[in-house]
Amino acid sequence: MSTIGGRYNMIDQIAHVFRISIYLLVGLSSLTIGLSEGHFFPHALSLVLIAVAYIYLDEHPLLTLDSFWTSLLGIAALLAALYEFQLGRINLELRILSASHLLAYFTWIVLLIEKRPQQYWWLLALSILNMAVSASLTTSAAFGLSVLIYLILAIWTLAIFTAYRGTRHLRKKTPPTAEGAPSVLAAAAHRESVPRPLARMSNVRGGFHFDPTDNWLGYRLLFGVLYITFASIVVGLGVFMVTPRIWIGNFQLPSSGDEGPLSLSFGSRVSGFTEEVQLGDIGQILDNPTPVMSVAFSDALTGQSMTDQETMTKLGRDDLLFRGTTLSNYERGRWSENTSFRVERIRGRLRRGSGPAIRSTYKLEPIGRDTLFSITPVSAGRMLNESNTSRAITANAVTGQLQVDTAGETGHISTIEYEVLSELPLQASESGYPEYQYLESNNWNPVFQHISADIEADYLQNPIDLQARSTNFQSLNIRPELVPIAAAFDTYLRDLLEIDEEKLAGLVGLAQQICVSDNDTPLTPLEKMRRLNDHLRSSGEYSYTLNMAVSDPTLDPIEDFLFNRKQGHCEYFASALTLMLRAVGVPSRMATGFRTGHWDEDRNVLVIEQRHGHVWVEAHLNGKWITLDPTAPYDAEDEIAAGFDWSFWTNMKSFLTNFWQTHILGMSLSTQQERFYTPFTRTVSDFARSISSQTGPFGKILPSSGTRTSILNRLLMLAATLFPILIIFFVVGFLLFRRRLRHFLDWLLPQRQSARRRQMVLFFRKFLEIAARNGLARQPSQTAREFADIFTDRFHNALTENSLQDLPRELTEAYYRVRFQGVPLSEQEVADWDTRVNQLYKTLNA
Numbered sequence: 060m061s062t063i064g065g066r067y068n069m070i071d072q073i074a075h076v077f078r079i080s081i082y083l084l085v086g087l088s089s090l091t092i093g094l095s096e097g098h099f100f101p102h103a104l105s106l107v108l109i110a111v112a113y114i115y116l117d118e119h120p121l122l123t124l125d126s127f128w129t130s131l132l133g134i135a136a137l138l139a140a141l142y143e144f145q146l147g148r149i150n151l152e153l154r155i156l157s158a159s160h161l162l163a164y165f166t167w168i169v170l171l172i173e174k175r176p177q178q179y180w181w182l183l184a185l186s187i188l189n190m191a192v193s194a195s196l197t198t199s200a201a202f203g204l205s206v207l208i209y210l211i212l213a214i215w216t217l218a219i220f221t222a223y224r225g226t227r228h229l230r231k232k233t234p235p236t237a238e239g240a241p242s243v244l245a246a247a248a249h250r251e252s253v254p255r256p257l258a259r260m261s262n263v264r265g266g267f268h269f270d271p272t273d274n275w276l277g278y279r280l281l282f283g284v285l286y287i288t289f290a291s292i293v294v295g296l297g298v299f300m301v302t303p304r305i306w307i308g309n310f311q312l313p314s315s316g317d318e319g320p321l322s323l324s325f326g327s328r329v330s331g332f333t334e335e336v337q338l339g340d341i342g343q344i345l346d347n348p349t350p351v352m353s354v355a356f357s358d359a360l361t362g363q364s365m366t367d368q369e370t371m372t373k374l375g376r377d378d379l380l381f382r383g384t385t386l387s388n389y390e391r392g393r394w395s396e397n398t399s400f401r402v403e404r405i406r407g408r409l410r411r412g413s414g415p416a417i418r419s420t421y422k423l424e425p426i427g428r429d430t431l432f433s434i435t436p437v438s439a440g441r442m443l444n445e446s447n448t449s450r451a452i453t454a455n456a457v458t459g460q461l462q463v464d465t466a467g468e469t470g471h472i473s474t475i476e477y478e479v480l481s482e483l484p485l486q487a488s489e490s491g492y493p494e495y496q497y498l499e500s501n502n503w504n505p506v507f508q509h510i511s512a513d514i515e516a517d518y519l520q521n522p523i524d525l526q527a528r529s530t531n532f533q534s535l536n537i538r539p540e541l542v543p544i545a546a547a548f549d550t551y552l553r554d555l556l557e558i559d560e561e562k563l564a565g566l567v568g569l570a571q572q573i574c575v576s577d578n579d580t581p582l583t584p585l586e587k588m589r590r591l592n593d594h595l596r597s598s599g600e601y602s603y604t605l606n607m608a609v610s611d612p613t614l615d616p617i618e619d620f621l622f623n624r625k626q627g628h629c630e631y632f633a634s635a636l637t638l639m640l641r642a643v644g645v646p647s648r649m650a651t652g653f654r655t656g657h658w659d660e661d662r663n664v665l666v667i668e669q670r671h672g673h674v675w676v677e678a679h680l681n682g683k684w685i686t687l688d689p690t691a692p693y694d695a696e697d698e699i700a701a702g703f704d705w706s707f708w709t710n711m712k713s714f715l716t717n718f719w720q721t722h723i724l725g726m727s728l729s730t731q732q733e734r735f736y737t738p739f740t741r742t743v744s745d746f747a748r749s750i751s752s753q754t755g756p757f758g759k760i761l762p763s764s765g766t767r768t769s770i771l772n773r774l775l776m777l778a779a780t781l782f783p784i785l786i787i788f789f790v791v792g793f794l795l796f797r798r799r800l801r802h803f804l805d806w807l808l809p810q811r812q813s814a815r816r817r818q819m820v821l822f823f824r825k826f827l828e829i830a831a832r833n834g835l836a837r838q839p840s841q842t843a844r845e846f847a848d849i850f851t852d853r854f855h856n857a858l859t860e861n862s863l864q865d866l867p868r869e870l871t872e873a874y875y876r877v878r879f880q881g882v883p884l885s886e887q888e889v890a891d892w893d894t895r896v897n898q899l900y901k902t903l904n905a
Contacts, residue, residue, distance in 0.1 A: 070226045077223040078117065080216040082109045085166065085182050087212060088189035091205045092159055095196035101163040105170075112170040120173040129172055136164030159192050176224055183216070198348065200719040210291060215284045300726065301735055336651070338392040338616050338630050350730070351653065351671075352423040352432065353664040354381070359416035359480050367658050367665045370417055373483055374434070376493050380675060380686065381432040381667065383652040385458045387555055389638065391562070392616040394649060397458070397554065416482045423475040431461035432652050433479040435686075436495035443476040452477060457551050458648075474732070490585055493686040506545045507682030509535055510552055515584060518644030525644060526553040552679055555646035558638055565618045570639035584645045584680050588687060591639050592676075595632050595689040601625050603691045629690040633674040636689040646679040650686075662733075819877040819884055822892050826870055826899070833903050847871040854903060861902045866895055 086109050093102030108116075122129045143157035162185055169181050190209055193202060356365040371379060386394035419434060420443070431452060433440070440452045442463065453462045463475065488494050496504070513530040530549045532542055560567050573594050574587045582590070595601055602625070610623035617638060620631040633649050640647040654673035656665045676687040827837055830850055837846045847867040851858065858864045873892070877884060884892070 073219065073222045073226055077216070077219040078113060080212065080219050081179055081182055082113050084209070084212050084216050085109060085186045087205065087209055088186035088193075089163070089166065091202065091209070092162070092189040092193045092196070095193040095199075095202060096156060096159060101160055105163055105166050108167055108170045116171060117174055120171065122168075122172040124172055124178075126172075129168065132168050132171075133165075136161060136168065139164065155192070155195055159189075159196070162188050162192065176220075179220065183213075183220075186213075203719040203723060207292075211284070211288050214288050214291065218280060218284055299723075300731070336386060336394045336630075338394075338634065349669045350424060350666060351669055352381075352421055352667050353659070353662070354422075354656075354667065355420045355664045357418045357420070359418040364663060365417070366663075367655070373415075373417060374481075374493075375484060375487065378688070379434060379655050379665070380493075380650075380673065380688075381653040382435050382459070382650050383430050383432045384460055384650070385677065386649040386651065388557075389634070390559075394634070397551065414482055414485060416480045418478055418480050420478045421476065423477070425475070429463040431463060431475070431477060431479075433461055434481050435459065435684075436481060437461065438480050438482045440477060440479040443478060452479075457548065490588075490680065490683075490685050492588075494683045495686075496683050504682050505535060506532070506537065506548065507679075510545075510549050511584075511679065511681050514553065514556070514644065514646065519581060522644055525556045528553065552646045555648050555679065556641050556644065558641045560642075562615055563618060563638060563642075565622060566615075566635070566638055567642040569621060570642040573639075574643045584678075585685075587643045587645055588640065588678055588680070588685060591636055591643070592687050592689050595636055596691055601627075601632070601691050603628060629674045632690040633676050633688075636676045636687060640676070640678055648677050650675055650677050819874055819889075819892070822896050823870065823874040825896055826867070829896075829900050829903060843871045843874060844868070857902055861898070863895075863899055863902060866899060870896070 086106055089102045089105040089109075093099050096102070122132075140157045140161035143160060144154055146157075166182070166185050166189075169178055169185065172178060186209075190206065193205075356367065356370045357363060358365060365373075367379060371377065384396060387397045388395045416438060417434075421432070423432065437454070437459070440461070442452060454460065455462075461479075463477075509532070510530050514525060517525055517528055529546065532545050535545075537545065558567065570591060573590050574582050576582050604626040605628055611619050614623070617631065617634050620627050621635055637647045637649050651672075651674050653667045653671045656667035656671050658664075659666050673690075676689065677684045678687060679685075823843070830837065830846075833854070835850060835853055841849070847870070850867045851864060855864065858866070870892070873884070873888075
């Protein structure tokens, strides 16, 4: 009776452990997707329902699969998700969140209905989908840890699920009992009157071996799960590392922008670098460690490599700004480009007689458009991709935006490689800020200076509608055919003064108040720049944050930033300064790109990630573009150092975070090429050359090519070369898979198993013969186990002296497994038993 009771207890224990495991798995996935969203509803309710389902609903389900209410709840969940999805026309994030919430609704329904194995499969599938959607909502290292825990728990749950499904036919069905049994004797009498079920032999069902005497939830299962988990992690990482980061498909959610489809070569779009940018777009990537590009610096004349610090020193700058696009048109929180000017190719190399310059070699990952990033000013540049036949880089005549010349593209580019040369400044900046001049021709310098002076004079005369006026070029001695071009430049610069003074009245008033002169002399444009830039950057009134919460949605986002929140990231600081400069008559625009990055000592390159995205201001003054960065200082390193703890867990967290960001999220196509593809290709090429070189000494004895004998000899030579390699692979494969090979042979040749079963019977018979020879014969009424115990007692001293006291019982158990359970012995076990039985014979017959 104890065997049967133990078996049923184990079966109930498996069901109990399985329910805990699968609910923990679903709970972990719900918690992960909730934290990834940043909102606890609706996924927090899933956690509550999981607890209720485990305690109550599994025994008393509220719904059945085919009930009317189940169908109604399913339809309601779909309608709610569709409603959230259509709201995505206003907020694109809602489209992803609608899928997330739909998973939560379906999870609730499955938790409420009656559970069968099919419903548990549904819960497993929903948990996987939760983790998949979470991956699109967050890049946090905590998500990576959650995935690892999920993998371990999922493998454990699937293992227990296998046992749970296989024991359904054995599951104990507890009869209802009345409260307060009459007496212990009555209960005992009832148990005696109930027929006892016969003990069942162990069997195999659904690929799972059931042994009533074994502990199914022991260390073997645990170690098996850990082994499979480790193997899964290794194989998964291997596949992840070698899968090319080419982002096949590159489709995106529909947007309100008017950009046309791009070639697959430019990948999926990165927020903040499209033709239209909503305030907050760049803020979405400022905590994303995904690499965008790497830059190597060198001296253009000597070729000597340089670090980022050496580059900044030579350029005379405190920071490196990699300029991409410029934004000039603003309307209630949305910036857009001015693309009205022609595009022209820039030089592929420096002019003769040019001064010292810095060569920057870029490897740019696809960002969704053909924009190239570089340090200003750009003196020359060219593409380095072999698939681009023209090797040319184009630039907008006024904005200076660099682009790939797609006309020469003969194949899809993944990682875009190019180099740009920047001449070093011959003298210090007059303004004290970084400055550059895009059109360097002496013919155009007087034109731009004349436009700047005319705009300043117009502002002093009447600051209203400056963009509606125009500059008179009659006083300049320029060729008549160049006058329309000069007029176009004038129009562009005056457009950079456009501002809606009614909607931004508070901003205009603040800018004019800051730029009030301390005496009767009006401030120069440069003085206005300094005052406004310092007000935002160093007055202490504004601070940096990635929190994009809006205090007053009725105000323009920039006025809300200036007067209410007074906190924001670079987009808000740059937008405020650009508009405030326009309010005081200084043409200005926003520039988007990246800032600095982190230096990789091993590769000697500057690695720039999405979180290094940045926005700054370019103001036009005296024919030059002045670079202003009004963003309030924010030193993350100081904060890290202030709270640094040398504890083990802090260091471990730092290590895991760095591994996740560098080797998982930071894995780019160029990194794969350096670490995997190029070394593998080089190894294969070297191996092929080594094989080819082996035929050299035999070339003289081989017949001339083209004959049958020559072909035969070459085939023989190839076979002779590959034979040692095949032998090595065969030996290694045999050592690794010899157990699987043995099982395959047993399946292919059933007589092998039968022979080993018969061998075990012979061992037991020999054991009986040894006992009879020594005066102990087995009685017909004795079981094999009883006889083994009697044998051990009779010959206890002799067995103990030779460490054979456990042999009789172990031999009997092995005999039972082979005879009654159908478990064959392995070849190694046959050899071991042969040795031990012979040792027993020698011990008792010495």
